[in-house]
Amino acid sequence: MSILNKLFSYNEDYKYKVWKIFGIRFSIVKKYKAKKVNIYEKIKKHNIISFDIFDTLLIRPYVKPTDLFLHIEKLYKIKGFHKNRILAEKSARGKYIDNEEITLNQIYEGIDEKYKRFKEIEIELEERILTTHKENKEIYDYALRIGKKIIIVSDMYLPKEVIEKILIKNNYTNYYKLYLSSELNLTKASGNLYKYIIDDLKVAPSSIMHIGDNYHSDFENARLYGIDAFFIEKIIDIFLKSNIRAEKLLHKDKNNIGFSIMLGLSAFSCFNKNKNENKENNYWRNFGFIYGGPAVFSYMNWLKKQIIKDNINEILFVARDGYSLKKVFDIIKPEYIKTHYIYAPRIIYYLIALDFKYYNLGDSVKSVLEYYKDKDEYLQKHTPKITSATQGYKFILNNIEIYKNLAKQEYQNYKEYIEKFNINKDNIGIVDTGSLFKTSQKIISLFLGKENIIGYYWILFKNKYYKSNQYKAKSFEKEVKSKISDWNLIEFLITSSESPIKNIVDSKPVYSIPSKYEEKRMEIYECISERIVEFSKIAKNCFWELETFIGNEGVTNWLNILINNPSDNDKKYFKSLRAYEDANHKDKAVYVIQRWFIxxxxxxxxxxxxxxxxxxxxxxxxxxxxxxxxxxxxxxxxxxxxxxxxxxxxxxxxxxxxx
Incomplete structure (x- = not known):
């Protein structure tokens, strides 16, 4: 038999059936046939509804609960706290072996002296980051609404008064009783806490229904004592199992608190399913939350730190890239900072400055010729149909006075638009995503003075022939290792649901007629933007002014894993989309993520x-x-x-x- 086992063996885990034949492992995904049970119908059949707390009523926005200790270590720059806090709990359980549960005080009794002060900080962080489980809160409210008696039961070392405070903060009220292992020295894990509850309430076990996320403690043990039970899987587990890219990110660094927080927050996407929407809209809603949310939130968090450091009082977000950026920044910004969404397309700089040096000569020259052709009688008759950028450039130089007069009119036109914002000319920040020539910053500088403006960019592209050091600028992306593999993805995630802008007339944008690809992008973008904003609201509610450690490198890793590991579903929905690489948004349409299809x-x-x-x-x-x-x-x-x-x-x- 032992020889046969070496040749052929079978085992099963929660995901796969696995066979080993002559040392080679084979597997198939095991599909469990689970009987669908309506939890609301089950609740109606019981008088008392019992809820677990952690990962059931409340969620920590981390991959693992112990990442809270790692967060403290990074937040307060106290090396070794994460490891020592875990060891202190293990040591306390060994010391108080006769107790079913330990307390937070007992954990901190045996910790190194330099870490003792973090007991109160741990409590404070728990109070601040624990947030409501959206779907389970609906179940809780339903049980209350139909007159059920609610009890709350938890295996937890935190003091009762702390738990009560956290429950109130998250609007869990009107429950009948709170049973805590740390107070009673009895646990669900042993089953003794269920026996205590039955005796305390003096009811038949069958009148109670318990809901929780731990299969052994909340489901098996409850049923062992005659209590009906309903198992609800942790949202982080659901997320990690449904998103193999998350596992790839964690594989890079399992102790990266930024990764843990980013994925912990992304797990909230499990609540984004809308039964009333079609599959495509649901896909884009989740895509915006899981990928756009961390990207925009991290960029805007970096921006907030920079503008405070640079003493900036007013921020201009450049359309169309600044649409979602402004929405998120307005959520997290200091109150004293004014923000504006402003149109400053490249074409306006070409029209006003007639500056073609270093730029894409073909795009810029063609745009100027086409725009001014109908503004002057001579140009209307003589503007050539250019066969080369050089030919068009020569025509402009030969008629430069006509173009300069027309440019003055455009200057005045745009000046009226800028003056509407009543911008203070000191300490201004302008925000865009990627730039080589800082064109939008140059446009605004014509009116507000380049010495008063700092440009903030995700990335400043480099060109060995062009340097614009005279314009002050900072970039979110700095290291080669944090380069986005396909820049079109970033622009896709943040560009507003507007058509490309041709010009500003009467202080209003004039849009070009959108192509079929632009129409498709515009159609789905509100779903994406809405969820980017929702991610940031959750992040702010969880962390407030706490450092979240979702930085450029972490977000870049996350997006690059997406780019390099597409699913069939990703390809299905991206296949009909294109990005434009020319200034006019007419030619050079390419796949948003080209490597998926080439x-x-x-x-x-x-x-x-x-x-x-x-x-x-x-x-x-x-x-x-x-x-x-x-x-x-x-x-x-x-x-x-x-x-x-x-x-x-x-x-x-x-x-x-x-x-």
Whole structure:
């Protein structure tokens, strides 16, 4: 039997059935057939409804509960606290082995002297970061509404008065009784707390229904004592299982508090499903929350620190990229800072400054020729249909006085628009995303003075032929290792649901006619922006003025993992979208994330040296496809996390190997 086990063995975990044959591991995803139970119908059948607290009524925005200690360590720069706090709890449980539960005081009794002061800080942080479980709060309120008696039961070392304060803060009120293991020295884990509750309430166990997230303590043990139970999975577990990219990020650094907070907050996307919306809208809502939310929040958090440091009083967010940025910044900004959403498209700088040096000569010259053609009788007759940028540039130089007069009119027109904002000319910040020539900053500087303005950018692109050090600027992205693999993704996440702007007339934007790709992007963007803002509201509510450690490097890692590991669903919804790489937003339409759809160079295998028998194509993300006679799809291989999946005819999953 032992020899057979070495040759062939079977085991099962929560995700897979796994076989080992001659040392090679094979697996298939195991689908559990769970009976669907309506929790609201179950509640009606019981007189007393019992709720667990942590990960049921309340959520910590971390991947692991102990990451709260790591957060304290980073927040207060106290090296070693995370490890020592975990060891102190373990030591206390060993010391008070006869007790079913320990208290926070007992934990801090045995901790190193230099860490003792953090007991109160730990309590304070718990009070500030614990937030309501949205869906379970609805269940709680429903039980109250139909007249059920509510009890709250928790295995927790925190003092009762702290728990009560946290529950009140999160609007959990009108419950009948609170049972805490730290107060009673009895736990759900042992089952003795359930026995105590039944005796204390003097009721039949069947009249109680308990709801919680720990399968052993909240479900199995409750039922062991005759109490009906309902298991609700932790939202962080649901999120991690449904998003393999999260596991990839954690694999980079399991003790990165920024990663933990970012993913902990992203898990709130589990609440974003709207049954009344179609699948596509739900996809974009979640995409905006999980990827756009951390990206914009981290950038705006960096901006807040910078403008306070630079003594900035007024911020101009440049359209269209500044749309979601301003919404998020207005949530977290100091009250004294004024913000504006302002139009400053590149075309206006070309029209006013007639400055074509270093710029994309073709785009800028063409834009100026087309715009001014109908503004002057001579230009209307003589403006050439250019075949090259050089030809158009020569025509402008030959008629420079006409263009200068027209430019003066545009200058006055834009000046009237700027003056509407009543901007204080001292200490101004201008916010954009990516820039090479700082064009928007140059436009505003024409009217407010470049010495008064600091530009804030996600990234400042570099060009060896062009340096604009005369314009003050700072960038969120600094290191090579924190480069976004596809910049179009950032612009897609933040660009407003407006058409490209042609000009400003009568202090109002004039929009170009959107292409079919722009129309599609505009249609979905409000879903994305709405969830970006929601992410930031949750982040602020959880942390207030606490440092969250979601920085540029963490967000870049997160977005790059997305870019390099697309799912079929991602490709499905992104396939109809395009980004424009030209200033006019008319030509050069490319996929938003190009590598998802552009395959690497393939390899052909020939039969008898001339018949193309087999073709192999390799795609980004590790996907490989084989074609018989170069066009018949016969096999697709997908590498997902630690699994290799084989699909016959690119459709039927015939084999999964767990590596």
């Amino acid at each position: 395959k690497n160079k393939g390899r052909k295998y020939y039969l008898l040296s001339f018949i193309p028998f087999l073709r192999k194509e390799k795609f980004a993300g590790g996907e490989i496809k084989y074609y018989l006679f170069s066009f018949i799809p016969i096999l697709k291989i997908k590498i997902i996390e630690n699994m290799r999946k084989y699909y016959l005819f690119n459709i039927f999953n015939i084999l999964t190997i767990k590596q």
